[in-house]
Amino acid sequence: MSLDDRKLEVLRAIVEDYVATQEPVGSKALVERHQLGVSSATVRNDMAVLEEEGYIRQPHTSAGRVPTNAGYRLFVDRLSRVKPLSPAERRAIERFLADPVDLDDVVHRTVRLLAQLTRQVAVVQYPSLARSSVRHLELVPISTTRIMLVMIADTGRVEQRLVEMPGPIAPADVTELRRKVNEKLAGQRLADTPPLVQALVDDCSPERRGTMACLATVLLETLVERSEERLMLAGTANLTRGGVLDFQGSLRPVLEALEEEVILLKLIGEVEPSTTRVRIGDENEIDNLRSTSVVSASYGPGATIVGGLGVLGPTRMDYPGNIATVRAVARYLGDLLAQN
Amino acid sequence: MSLDDRKLEVLRAIVEDYVATQEPVGSKALVERHQLGVSSATVRNDMAVLEEEGYIRQPHTSAGRVPTNAGYRLFVDRLSRVKPLSPAERRAIERFLADPVDLDDVVHRTVRLLAQLTRQVAVVQYPSLARSSVRHLELVPISTTRIMLVMIADTGRVEQRLVEMPGPIAPADVTELRRKVNEKLAGQRLADTPPLVQALVDDCSPERRGTMACLATVLLETLVERSEERLMLAGTANLTRGGVLDFQGSLRPVLEALEEEVILLKLIGEVEPSTTRVRIGDENEIDNLRSTSVVSASYGPGATIVGGLGVLGPTRMDYPGNIATVRAVARYLGDLLAQN
DNA sequence: GACTGGCACTCGCCGATCAGGAGTGCCAAC
């Protein structure tokens, strides 16, 4: 049996009311607060069908109805109208992201902004190295046998790494190495560098070969292999809103999951450009997060992607609002990065 | 009235039992589990005195006793024997801190180690810029009017900042600026740099004055004025151990406080070298943390201080254990930094 | 056929009540 318009309207009303009040919603309350144009008895019949179809359920006999994950899903896919940001929110975003000092600052501000606007836990990934290009490589002699390698990416990320050389190395050699490395690698996407780095070693004069090989190893290791993703978290305190009712009684597993960067990266990764992805309840692959929902998006200058961001909260969350906010923040962040 | 040895022994037993069981401890249970050599009636008398003096209290009439903050304080100051680390713990520390890749890695590992060993929330501050010296300043041209300023400190911290120049700047000028800046500033403690930077500007040839002034502004701003401290947090999930009983019913305020870097810095700052500081309950100045205790220490190569670290948990915590762990980790971390 | 008012029924919630038990304070005796 397919659901007619009114039943969908009832579902929407249930979701909205439940999200707002956090209490099971009954047929009587529904007709009072929404102009459905029918009596509570009719709504009850509709509810029975919706329950039959698995979109809502009763916590116990003779209690109101609560949306199921399937209900939220339907709501998000077909029922929620896009909620435009309020001017105040727009202003907040612009003010918050104005005049950042450096990349850390940008990410820091963004994540706090996101947490504040959505009142959920916010996650922002730093621009991914894998998706960055080399802007410049700097070699700074620290001692006669040690060089600090500093890589500056076009996304603003700066990575450094200490390189232990096999033997003493003259300042002139450092200059030469720097020139060569930059000549070859500057402007290249990090993902494309491995063969180029290898070529660098091969092209080297025998007496410099050892040093260069050493440098190359660290280069590859740092920039590509353990291409570490970084991210920032904010708003964990928001998990405690609404008592311990959400999250089936315990914050524990959620907090634990939030400590694992790998998990977080998975959560906010792999989203098509300019879209928003919503994972509801056990659509999350992580067991500890079966009681949460995640709204995530990708960001980057223009239509490219350099990283992801998102918010996490109870399945009982304001999806339209959060989706709008996440999308807007992602776009602002992309624009901001494009400016540099 | 002063407390005789047995009363102190009773207090210690109460603290130890309460920390272990998280339940008010009664006179009967005490004599059973500790060899006090007296009857429960005697212990009851002692308890009455201890309560009189404010070291323990009853949650309600006819319940066991619970230590007060004053009781914990006395316990920490006079009653707790130093608990040496187990070989397993030592090994864990050594394994955890072996072969770090860079400073981020060091801090990251340290904070997770601390959280894991103490089963509390751990905080580790990055080496403070204010206490670092300049090892090298690098100027990397990004475009004709933009330079990226990279500062490498002796503590391993690397800070970068984009400098917008008043006009186009030639590569030769960059080289010259770099030479001058390093000549003057390398090896200097950051705190001492402001007059030196000013001198740099004054010494400049008029045609380079503008550029140098611009650079100087950013230098001062980045390195000294908004000398930003960074830190890392781990183990927030540990707050949920022991139900919501600790923290007077709500994690909320605690989680909120943990989001404020300023607060965290205050918590773990200002500790004498080679000592450990313990703040119990409302000895903390932060209202949100009145229900928590903090064990903190400073670290640095040798006897110097470059940063702080610590753990935070319920007042009902294993003080001797946590003190030992914090101290040990601080020392290992200091040694590790000394090696570089 | 869809909607509505009415009504009996279910069942969680809340407060009251009560027994059990852990723990105390006090006192007399040693």
Added chain:
DNA sequence: GTTGGCACTCCTGATCGGCGAGTGCCAGTC
């Protein structure tokens, strides 16, 4: 100063009944 004993307190957990929100169903109406 210490101890055994005893009356007392009061928290905990279980039980119970009334209340009320909410439902499902049915007969009647448009």
